[in-house]
Amino acid sequence: MTNPTAAMLVIGDEILSGRTRESNMHYLAGELTRIGIALREVRVVADVHADIVAAVRELSARYAHLFTSGGIGPTHDDITADAVAEAMGARIGPRADAMALLQAHYDRAGLPFNEARQRMARIPDGATLIENPVSAAPGFTLGNVHVMAGVPNIFQAMVASVLPGLTGGPPLLSQSLRVNRGEGEIAEAFGALAAEFPDLSMGSYPFIQNGAHGTNLVVRGTDPARIDAAMVRLTQLFG
């Protein structure tokens, strides 16, 4: 059994200008790994319609799932829903169920459900809504594209409601060994070991602590027995 693949598309000028530090990628990567979906690529693009359309087309065709983050609010720079609709060849317009839940939300809050807020009920035809327990405005799934808010706590809530509906593969497991030697010292033996375990992925991540070089060796795969076997060998070599 293999692992389904996924990509992520982050939409937002604020990330590319350096104003905001992107944080949803790390969260999504961890959650997908846990359920056995392999995140293979992430892209960050600006709030430019043509760029979003092109990225959605390419990534949704290449991977089993595409998760997007950002650009579904009420302001003029929120253009993700329209771009996803165009990329997937769907029509888009205000949808009754989305209108109803937003109307109820603003009624409860005593705030006007004005034209800008009604924009958030624009959902492509054929999409399924993704619940937003924080601020009501829904995300949606259209085909294999899951469109979610960029605000981290809303993004996380939406991921939590989408993932249980997806079929993952075997969990992507990892174990690591921290060694107090530089990468260059362990590289040859580590590379030879990696070649012996072609079904696993092995990576080395150098660090410097108190002026001394060290390396974290990480073994990833889906078969716990094979990972254990590799860790035994690693510990014999460098432990």
Place this chain on the structure above:
Amino acid sequence: MTNPTAAMLVIGDEILSGRTRESNMHYLAGELTRIGIALREVRVVADVHADIVAAVRELSARYAHLFTSGGIGPTHDDITADAVAEAMGARIGPRADAMALLQAHYDRAGLPFNEARQRMARIPDGATLIENPVSAAPGFTLGNVHVMAGVPNIFQAMVASVLPGLTGGPPLLSQSLRVNRGEGEIAEAFGALAAEFPDLSMGSYPFIQNGAHGTNLVVRGTDPARIDAAMVRLTQLFG
């Protein structure tokens, strides 16, 4: 005068698995903005030769500069230099000047300059070395591709030595106004103002603090007088 464009390519399984939180993107974005180079796209790909080659080809053709992060160490999973060479049609092999500076570094440290460490002297033909004041192993610039280490303090040192050699455009300026109202409340007037200033880019970023909704309104551009004019109007509207 317009701003040169740039893309970034982050190479590393450890980011996509959720093991490591990517941090070089935020740093590079801020530095490029400061010198007037517009970061337009970021991609994160796995340690897979064909994926790196394809991304380097596409991004180096589309943007004025491409900055890469990660995969230039001594271990078997460090495959960036070879992938960049292939993407750019350059031959690659150990280079005398890179060998010399690594040899000197390991001699000073009293460590063997072994085969794995010699791998870090593999530099594509025609490239210029990028200095690494932390651990000696150089990055390189080949055509419009700047290849740098993934370890954050080394990445930052390499960026600091590359950027002064690049020609930027006018600095990309921004000002922001924090308003204690939700996005939906200001969206209509804010969108109308953005339409009046087509030479500027305006974005809104919602937040929730102590249970109350607020929005940061950000105005970006290169002409300080125009940004000031927009901020005066923004303050009149929402200040």
